[in-house]
Amino acid sequence: MTLATLRAYAPWQLRELVPRAFVSVAMFIVFAGIPVFATMHAQRNNPDFDPNALGKILKMVYVGVTPLCLTLGAFLFMTRSIAEDRERNYVRFIFSHPVSPVPFYLNRFVAGLALFTLCFLPVPLVVRYYFGADVPVLGTVVAKLATLVLIGGLTTLCAALTAKDGLALILVYMGTQLLQQLSAQGILYEWLQPIVRGLPPVESLKLVVKSLIEGTDWPVTDLVHVFGYGIGLLVAGLLVIRRAPLVR
Amino acid sequence: MIVLDNVSKTYRSWRGPGVRAVSNVTLELKRGEVLGIAGPNGAGKSTLIAMLLGMLTPDEGELTIDGMPPRRYVERNGVAYLPELMTWPLTWRSDEALKRMAVLAGIPAERRDAEIERVIEAVGIGEHRRKKLKALSKGNLQRVGLAHALLADRAMVIFDEPTHGLDPVWTARFRDIVAGIRRADRAVLIASHNLDELERLCDRVAIVDRGAIQRVVEVRTDAGITAARRWRIRVTQAPDAVAAAFEGATFNGMDVECTADVAGLNAGLATAINAGALVVAVAPAESSLEEAFRSAVTLR
Structure with a gap:
């Protein structure tokens, strides 16, 4: 499979991903729009209400809602992609051509990463420059990338190993989160601690996203950990896809 | 070209002993030959084809195409393939689906439109080219699949139940298409339930049952004609x-x-x-x- 083939096929892959990429934007509009609209509506006849408070309210809502939109958006964006190719037998068509699964799915991952990030970009731009809320644009972009790289890598590995990638992702993500929270509180068996440290850095991702979206800090070490682990999971997933049967 | 040497495949299950889908198959398909695979449902034909495409690996035995493992061969050369069921997303348009597949087939951009026109003409779906796949009848959908298989010039062709859903006119036309693609440097494999079709198109037919080749019948020779x-x-x-x-x-x-x-x-x-x-x-x-x-x- 040549780079020219990958480049030529990328627009088709992007077209398939566009509807999913806007899910996080739609979630933001609903989750952030409703409380802000409700507040503004309730205060419309209040002469003491400061119109400049809108920016502060928006920032508060933005900080509260964005991490949820990014995480859920990444879940919905990544799952069922590879698994569906197998389940619906698209693999039989795609890979009867001189196409290797590793570059094909890597191409889809990279195209998806760019699309997912670009689709959400107008959100911080509009909130900052139109509504005047002090939200970090670059921080949001990096938070978005970090979320998608970790969740995307995890989904790729889950999809390579099982037909139920969504269920596997939820179980691994929630299980890891629970274990890491228990570990942080010091109420976990000692022998479990090294295992928990080796699990995907779900809690680190939460902290990274929170810091970047609040615009308080750039946690470089955690960021490297999250990106590194996500890329590692992606590579592992692609290696499994390479070795394992394409049809089940 | 294709050599199967004592190939077996078992689908394992967590809950039971598993199913032996293909059992000790030894077979050779040479360039220039059209080989049929006949067998009842569940005989192991689809598993055999999945292994030939490199999408499943045998548990035992060796399967090679031009001396290479099938996956490597397909990734290098591609295979003209028509599956039993057309499972493309039904929201795709016929010409759009063919365009995508032409890209994956590695057909250069400057030749892509001409090649798509050629196959659309060959299978007579010109009037359906702008239609979504969900608007096509089973026969027309099968013709789109056939167009897909004819897109690129491949040395190996695999048709799985190729006339499934085709009307008698297009079943006959399909025979002409197979006659047209028969070439000294090309191997064609046709899996079908339709024995009449296999008898007309193939040089040999391997009869598969319960995962094993029960018999290979020479249908293009005079052997057997003089027998009672x-x-x-x-x-x-x-x-x-x-x-x-x-x-x-x-x-x-x-x-x-x-x-x-x-x-x-x-x-x-x-x-x-x-x-x-x-x-x-x-x-x-x-x-x-x-x-x-x-x-x-x-x-x-």
Whole structure:
């Protein structure tokens, strides 16, 4: 499979991903729009209400809602992609051509990463420059990338190993989160601690996203950990896809 | 070109002993040859094809295409493939689906439109090109699949139930297409339930049942034609004279069924005609492939 083939096929892959990429934007509009609209509506006849408070309210809502939109958006964006190719037998068509699964799915991952990030970009731009809320644009972009790289890598590995990638992702993500929270509180068996440290850095991702979206800090070490682990999971997933049967 | 040496595949299960889908298959398909695979449902044909495409790996034995593992061969050269079921997303348009596949097939951009036009013309779906796949009948969808298989010039062609859903006109047209793609440097494999189709198109037919090759029938040679077989003779008068000319013959109205080799058939017919029979048609009661299939496949 040549780079020219990958480049030529990328627009088709992007077209398939566009509807999913806007899910996080739609979630933001609903989750952030409703409380802000409700507040503004309730205060419309209040002469003491400061119109400049809108920016502060928006920032508060933005900080509260964005991490949820990014995480859920990444879940919905990544799952069922590879698994569906197998389940619906698209693999039989795609890979009867001189196409290797590793570059094909890597191409889809990279195209998806760019699309997912670009689709959400107008959100911080509009909130900052139109509504005047002090939200970090670059921080949001990096938070978005970090979320998608970790969740995307995890989904790729889950999809390579099982037909139920969504269920596997939820179980691994929630299980890891629970274990890491228990570990942080010091109420976990000692022998479990090294295992928990080796699990995907779900809690680190939460902290990274929170810091970047609040615009308080750039946690470089955690960021490297999250990106590194996500890329590692992606590579592992692609290696499994390479070795394992394409049809089940 | 394709060599299967004692190939076996078992689908394992957490809950039970698993299913042995392909069992000790040894087979060779040379360039220039059209090989048929016939077998009842669940015989192992689809598993065999999945292994030839490199999408499943054998548990035992060795499968090579041009000396390479199938996945490596397909990734380097591609295979013209028509699957049993067209499972493309039904929201795709016919021409859009072919365009995507032409990209994956590695057809250069400057030739892509011309190649798509060629296959659309070849399978006669010009009027359906702008339609979404969900708007196509089963036969037309199958023709889009056939167009996909004909897109690129490949040395290996695999058709899985190619005439599934096609009307008689397009079934006949499909035979012309296969005749057209037959080439000295190309190997064609056709899996089908339709024995008549396989008999007309293939050089050899491997009869598969319960995962194993039960028999390989040469259908393009004269072998077997001279052997004794069952014949159906239609007359317009004196069917009793025909029945009397062959030992153990039976007749129903103007149709007589008898068993004879070619020499015996001709001698019997001469006797019957001399006795006043007027013969309209003589045909094998069933083809040699049907006979072989019937004796090779266990009824379940």
